[in-house]
Amino acid sequence: MDEVTRRQVSDAQLASVLHNLDPDRDRPADVIVAEHLSVGFAGQSVLRDVSVALPRGTVTAIIGPTGSGKSTFLRTLNRMNDRVRGFERQGDVHLDGESIWSPGQDLLAVRRRVGMLFQRPNPFPMSIRDNVVAGVRAHGIARGKQLDVVAEMRLREVGLWDAVKDRLHGSPYRLSGGQQQLLCLARALAVGPEVLLLDEPTSALDPLSTEAVESLFRTLTPALTLLVVTHNLGQARRLSDATMLFYDGQLAEHGSTAQVFEQPRDARTARYVQGLVG
Amino acid sequence: MRQRASIDVIGARRDESSSRRLRRVWAQREESLWRVGGRVATLVPVGALVFLVAVLAVKAWPAVKVNGGSFLTSTAWLPGNTYGGVEHVHGVTIPAGARYGAWPLIAGTLQTSAIALVFAVPVSILTAFALTEGLPGWIARPVGFVVEVVAGIPSVIIGLWGVLVLGPFLARHVYPLVANRIPDVPVLKYLGGSVGYGEGLLTSGLVLGLMIVPIIASTTRDLFLQVPALPKEGARALGMTDAEVARRVTLPWVRSGVIGAAVLGLGRALGETIAVAMVSGSVLGVVSPNLYGTMTTIAATIVSQLDSAATDGTGFAVATLAEAGLLLAGISIVVNLAARAIVHRSGALGAPVGRA
Numbered sequence: 001m002d003e004v005t006r007r008q009v010s011d012a013q014l015a016s017v018l019h020n021l022d023p024d025r026d027r028p029a030d031v032i033v034a035e036h037l038s039v040g041f042a043g044q045s046v047l048r049d050v051s052v053a054l055p056r057g058t059v060t061a062i063i064g065p066t067g068s069g070k071s072t073f074l075r076t077l078n079r080m081n082d083r084v085r086g087f088e089r090q091g092d093v094h095l096d097g098e099s100i101w102s103p104g105q106d107l108l109a110v111r112r113r114v115g116m117l118f119q120r121p122n123p124f125p126m127s128i129r130d131n132v133v134a135g136v137r138a139h140g141i142a143r144g145k146q147l148d149v150v151a152e153m154r155l156r157e158v159g160l161w162d163a164v165k166d167r168l169h170g171s172p173y174r175l176s177g178g179q180q181q182l183l184c185l186a187r188a189l190a191v192g193p194e195v196l197l198l199d200e201p202t203s204a205l206d207p208l209s210t211e212a213v214e215s216l217f218r219t220l221t222p223a224l225t226l227l228v229v230t231h232n233l234g235q236a237r238r239l240s241d242a243t244m245l246f247y248d249g250q251l252a253e254h255g256s257t258a259q260v261f262e263q264p265r266d267a268r269t270a271r272y273v274q275g276l277v278g
Numbered sequence: 279m280r281q282r283a284s285i286d287v288i289g290a291r292r293d294e295s296s297s298r299r300l301r302r303v304w305a306q307r308e309e310s311l312w313r314v315g316g317r318v319a320t321l322v323p324v325g326a327l328v329f330l331v332a333v334l335a336v337k338a339w340p341a342v343k344v345n346g347g348s349f350l351t352s353t354a355w356l357p358g359n360t361y362g363g364v365e366h367v368h369g370v371t372i373p374a375g376a377r378y379g380a381w382p383l384i385a386g387t388l389q390t391s392a393i394a395l396v397f398a399v400p401v402s403i404l405t406a407f408a409l410t411e412g413l414p415g416w417i418a419r420p421v422g423f424v425v426e427v428v429a430g431i432p433s434v435i436i437g438l439w440g441v442l443v444l445g446p447f448l449a450r451h452v453y454p455l456v457a458n459r460i461p462d463v464p465v466l467k468y469l470g471g472s473v474g475y476g477e478g479l480l481t482s483g484l485v486l487g488l489m490i491v492p493i494i495a496s497t498t499r500d501l502f503l504q505v506p507a508l509p510k511e512g513a514r515a516l517g518m519t520d521a522e523v524a525r526r527v528t529l530p531w532v533r534s535g536v537i538g539a540a541v542l543g544l545g546r547a548l549g550e551t552i553a554v555a556m557v558s559g560s561v562l563g564v565v566s567p568n569l570y571g572t573m574t575t576i577a578a579t580i581v582s583q584l585d586s587a588a589t590d591g592t593g594f595a596v597a598t599l600a601e602a603g604l605l606l607a608g609i610s611i612v613v614n615l616a617a618r619a620i621v622h623r624s625g626a627l628g629a630p631v632g633r634a
Contacts, residue, residue, distance in 0.1 A: 080515060111517035122512040125530040134526060135516035184512065191516060 178209025352379020393483025
């Protein structure tokens, strides 16, 4: 294209081209929608009437005191709570417009699309390379020589390749805690999730590793939608576009991170973000 | 009055200090009891092993000299003429015509133990999986208890059941299903042919397998319970099924322990005597031509032949049984060392037990 024709492309045409290039163009703008979600265990109510819509490609921080239901909310989104004893729920959660509990939904597919990273790194007892491709193998996404390609790509993506390329067949347990968490992230990314649930992902890491992992999270959007449960208010401010504050099983506040931290609507939020309660 | 009170106080102090001294003395005595007693106690099993192997070796020595290297390869089992005629070989007096070879016993021991392991290891792992993940607690607990009780059933009872019930049942209803479908080609025909009446190689191996399942299963269950929840949860969150979690995470996590449990079971299978003596058919001098034939093992031979060996006035038959016993001890030790080597190799990814 020369100078003249390029100028003739209108903004509307550009927008339409970009729209057609967007792989998510036919999907709802909100990747996860919770509708009046209430969750309890053996009669004990943990979450009450949570309704929220999470826009695709954003980072949402989930904050709140211990026992306020943040982790329960997170773990409900990929159905990790389903088999906990006495699990009961009302309301619904939609992933790309379809209920995650609808009979047509495959549980394993839901978990492939909604990945998870835990409080502490949890590598599997297999080589570093096998850890990265463990999920890929289970879902039959790739096999044979492709697995090496996947492993290298994902390890590069999390910035671990140079550190481990000479010991791909070695034990993951000899890596540092931060490196192990990055390995777990590579493993979660390898199956190609749309949403990543992060349950206090840096709480077991030192400040330097935390910074490395955090800066990586920011590179994952807008391809992925991130939900981060954190006790670290600084992390919530640094990382997120929007913030949800849970208080006693209820969604006390949900808004842009700037609004939640600077002009909280709820009195409990104000006290919490100022560090007056914890 | 005041003086008396102060004396009381001083007296009390004296009592206290002497009781403290006493306590220290007892503490030192207890300390040395644990240290010295501990050293003496460890000598018991070590000493017993040395003594046992030494006595066995001395008893077996004449037989080792006479039987030579062919003891390991020969299939003869001829007690010779035990009523008079003797011959002298390498300075040892033996009944005329006595010839012994242990190859059928060695082959029988290794074959039955291999069959037992092939049967017991998968059954045990699946049992452990069911007890820890598959079944609800109110079923798993009593079933787990039953599994442990089975481990305590005397082997003679299992042998009796094997020869009266299990063997005939398998020979009539199960073995033919396999044997009759096997074509007469090399290697494969080992699985075919005559299935006999239920006494023999496969029945012995399966009975041994049943006997070692409880040991391996209960150990494996305890190992599975030690696997931390976090890696398993990670695997589930990645979209793995329960079976995949078991295969890719739980089992590898405790792999070396499971191998150790299997070796424990193998040790018992190699040495198990009376049950095998009852279901093997106790046929000397023959290596079974197929999976079902009658045979015997080292341990079963020792127990079934000891009476008749005692009638050998030269003592050569008893010496030969001692040599067979030495051989069994040697096989057990080699198997243990091999298993250790495997555990060492499989631990190359780091021993993750205790990490989360």
